[in-house]
Amino acid sequence: MDYYADIAVQILFLIMLGASLNLLMGYAGELSMAHATFYGVGAYTAGLLTLPVATEAIAAASSRGVAGGAGWDIGPALLVAIGVSFVVALLLALPALSRVRGEYLVLLTLAFQTVANQLMGSADSVTGGAYGLTPIPPAELFGLSLGMPTQAFWLLLPCTVIVVAVCFGIGESPFGRLLKGLREQELAVKAVGKDTVVPKLVVFGLAAGIAGFAGALNASYYQFIAPGTYDLNLSILVIAIVIIGGVSNLTGTIIGAILLGSLRPILQEVAGDNAIAWQAVIYGLLLVLIIRFRPFGLVPEGTSMLRLFRRGGLEPAVAGASSGVKSVTAVAPSIPELPPTPGASTAAAPPRTDAVVLSEPVVVTDPSPVLEVRNLSKRFRGLQAVDDVSFDLERGKITSLIGPNGAGKTTIFNLLTHVITPDTGTVTLNGEDISGLSPHRIAKRGMARSFQDGRLFERLTAVENVMLAVPGNSGENLALLATRPMHCRARDHEARELALEALGFVGMRAQAGTVVADLSFGDQKLVAIARLLATECDVLLLDEPTSGVDPGAVEGVIEVVRGLRDAGKTVCLVEHSVHMVGQLADRGIFLDQGRKLAEGTLEELMGQKHLTEIYFGA
């Protein structure tokens, strides 16, 4: 009986490790090679804290290593173990996660795993070296002892359920949605005004903290810890559990943990001494095959049975709005301003134009330009992509950047939103110099951009895409999510309503529950505009909103963009279609080879022969 209970307990540990790593890998899309180390950090921390205080008798009996610990109870030791793992993870990830390349985190965690594991074996005075720490007193609760496999199972089962529930709750919260956004399109998350570094750090620390919790329980269960348990092989085994089960899907992780966790005892019967090696060969090959033929794992994202328990669901709010009308004015609802967000950085932002009510034309009286661009230049090696360009955007007007391919139009957008750093030049938004700000801060100040290729979060639904852009959604902050869950729920509900209204504005409300990858390209462009609208920015930069859209749908896009202006937004377009520009733009700025050649109404510009020659080719 104890034999089977021990196997079951091992599987519970694997589930805890897998669920926490899935939060990082599945939701945030970041790979850690050091999950076993954080498990070990928790184990050693709890081990050292709960070992009885050394007495002379113990010291005499122990020939090597650590003779005693702090003699704490398991409760506080668990908390400290979580905290230590969390902090160590944050320190480790800080340099890697603030960089762009995913390889850095892989490399750094791999190096950390290897080195930390060697240290566990060599730092005799702290870890007991190869001899490890023993005898760690097993925790007891409700008369059950963690030292007895059968009893331990009944103690660890609720712990595992709690861990899975916490991971599930976080994964399916607004914070989890933000993580998925990071996984799909990090640049787009910045472009809608959300910080990307803090959420990644938090989830990395959180996954490590949960692993530390499991490690502390592990130390108490085995009453003995040694470095061999927390090696790279375990890290890879946990990765295999997540991949094989299915990323961002905890049901899959549980199945994966049961599959791989029961593999070893079975192999023990068949292969004897080689069981561990066979286990590694099997899950290694499974990894190769699964990622090739079933890349989303045995249980792909979104097919979980647990989805049934998901609150609210996606569809109900949409049911009545399926008229499919593309005529914007018919469905345009009002998007009220959100109340100010407590504690969020909106306090620092300058006041925006008055409450935006999209259904009524807004008369803009303030004559000062909302955006002033001065002497913007950027050189890429031999190519002067943008050359000393200056212009203003007038409030409440549609301005179009016109010019042949290679004129530098998209580059200007990238410079304005600081996706690329300009060589020279200043950008002033509402009188404030925003030149040096990071992309997400610029969006928070009130200027957001769309992308030629959409850059939607492909595996999320249309409404989730737009919700991610709604500012001040408290549930995206994990601290608020934990301390004020009801408030966060209410705010997320508001965000959903706002997102549905924005989708309604572009005539996409009926498709709110559709995964974006399943939408036509034209519909994706509309979702992108809805996402832009949901940022509540006053200045919207649209990069070729009609490119790739089939001709029948172009009129719909034109209506939508006009609707944006009528709602008081300042719009700047990059557009190739002269038809579209003629229909829409109040003003045009003509660019060629990075320089501004002329500025004026479209008639004025097209009346100049040399410009039309450049544009259409002489």
Next chain:
Amino acid sequence: MDATIISPVAAASFELFRQLAVDGVVLGTVYALLGVSFTVIYSTTGIFHFAHGVAYVVAAYVAILAADTLGLPWIAAAVVGIAAAAAIGILVEVGAYRPMRRAGATALGVFITALGISIAVPNLIQILFGPNNKTFVELSPATIELGTVTFTTLDIARVVISWVLIAAVLFALRRTKWGLATAAVRMNRNMAAAVGIDPDRVHVLVFGVGSTLMGIAGILFLLNGNATPTMAASPMLIAFIAAFLGGIGSIGGAAVGGLALGLVTSLSGLWVASDYQPVIAFAALFVLLVIRPQGMFGRRAA
């Protein structure tokens, strides 16, 4: 980080410093070869070839097998081992990475494939050959004493062979037709394909070259070390770190990165017990990531 290469710590003195510096050059040379072998592949294909260590361990075991069962002289057996390393590298590219690319896999997907291979192969070797040490050849290199500094003829051979190989790779990449094709694929894969260069063949080439170098590193280790199924774990990590220290994608940078890493690791013996020397490599990586994320010689991404 093989403790046998690193001298034990004695009192910090100038003699010790000189000895550690010489040891560091020998160690750093090995590291440079490892770093270059990885970067040849990574810089051109963009694949984080986590299964790179497979070439190292396969070269060693095939060489031992060739010597033991075929009775080949050790140099011939070494050549067979190195050829096997090249073959396994190309096999991984053609049999695993290429189908993933064709299926439109992400970088993470390809990495997971590599991870699976890197865990399956050494364990398969353990099942076939057992977990214990295997010896290849009993060389008895002469010891050379220059004042208080000592090193062996084997050390000299390692340094010379490694740097000749690194120089040859750098030369071939800059001066030969295949090298230019490689550069073309590195800069713009689609454009290279458009002008008639087959990127898949270039991939095979760089996987072949990179795995050959890794296989040679494995054999060089075997000349006074033992083979174990997990022997590639540490060199693989060193290869990655050297490559990233030098600057991603720069082959010369990887060579200098490896040399610097070896020197720093060895010289840290002045202050740090050898048990803790692995920490030095990690610390070097960590510090460089903080202060110069593009690597010593890398360009900052736009």
